[in-house]
Amino acid sequence: xxAVKGVLGGLIAFxxxxxxxxxxxxxxxxxxxxxxxxxxxxxxxxxxxVFGVMFLSGRxxxxxxxxxxx
Numbered sequence: 751x752x753a754v755k756g757v758l759g760g761l762i763a764f765x766x767x768x769x770x771x772x773x774x775x776x777x778x779x780x781x782x783x784x785x786x787x788x789x790x791x792x793x794x795x796x797x798x799x800v801f802g803v804m805f806l807s808g809r810x811x812x813x814x815x816x817x818x819x820x
Contacts, residue, residue, distance in 0.1 A: 757805075759801045759802075759804040759805040759808065760801075760802075760805035762797075762801045763797075763798050763801035763802040763804075763805055766794045766795070766797045766798035766801060767794075767798045769790075769794040770791045770792075770794035770795040770798055771791075773787045773788070773790040773791030773794060774787070774788070774791040777791060
């Protein structure tokens with residue numbers, strides 16, 4: 751069940767990455783007074799970081815010690 755949560759977090763982070771890129775692209779190509787795309791891009795970028803950290807923190811093995819010689 752934990753692996754499903756990790757994969758789901760990674761998928762949501764990837765979708766937020768795409769949406770943030772689209773929002774920032776639309777902000778660059780649209781009317782300069784239209785800041786809604788910039789706000790949306792910032793929100794999706796923040797969500798991407800949050801879900802990306804959740805995805806990567808689930809990948810850390812907390813039960814075994816890793817030695818430098820391994």
